[in-house]
Amino acid sequence: MPDLPQHKPVLAGTAYSGSAGTGIRLEALPEGHLLHVLGTIEPAALATELAKAGLAKSSIRKAGFRQWFVAGDAPLSPASLAALAAALAGKAFVMDQSHGRVRIGISGRSSRLLLSKGTAIDLDPAVFAEGSSAMTMVGHISVQIARTGDDSFELTVLRSFAESLWHELKHMATSAEKDGA
Template structure:
């Protein structure tokens, strides 16, 4: 028996249909994003971080000592893997996470208030600086949270938890009229 497996986004069912205009507070879901995990070899963490930071079109998300998520808005997953292999060589292990992770971008004047309903991290600008990232729980779901703009946060979640996180964020954002759509 031949089975046809269609590659579809984890949130296709939730975001299907005509996109609505974005409200002031908006949740944008990356349709297909190139994401990789980079694990530095012992003793080479600083060298790997310098190499990754030297490329301006790569977004580096701290996960733990010697471990980062790298997000590219310009590369395909294969292209990102090639670039990271050239940058890191044998100094780090690189694992493609593009099919296994979903990136969501929450923006708007109430973004901090929405996230504060489910995240136990101080999101005030003096405590969570622009460009900062950390692994946190949003409710019961593990996410990598980063602040990429004044009122803009990105959440990277495992594909299997994307629908639950999406529903939680929409519930937390209901009082603020949170809208959602796929990114272009």
């Protein structure tokens, strides 16, 4: 009987560091967990339920009207997912998207310049503050972009587009460096 395919992270072993002048860094983030939550529950109540389920370190990101992504670095056990789904019953539905999406971190002094080359979102901190998130396009690829720090962002993309997005981001980083960022 042939061996079953083994799970391999899509962007395993990839990282990019730009020149010291730009400080741009791209990194494949751990393929921990990514949950899609839909319902009438408010973010504060969702955070309380996540803490009860042992997911207090997960971040909650708006993904649309009454929709959130819950992202974290640690893998989620089936028992934890079932406990969270039970706790949210009647308030929200939860779907595990961990297998279908990949997270990419972008940081550095010129991270906003890099992203401005591929998306129309205004990333000025006064408009898109830390903790903000939005569904958008980077080039032709649909992503969720979240600001995780002053000069750091996280992009969540469908797994099948992760390598294409990675190559596009590297190209944009090279272009940002040439622009004297």
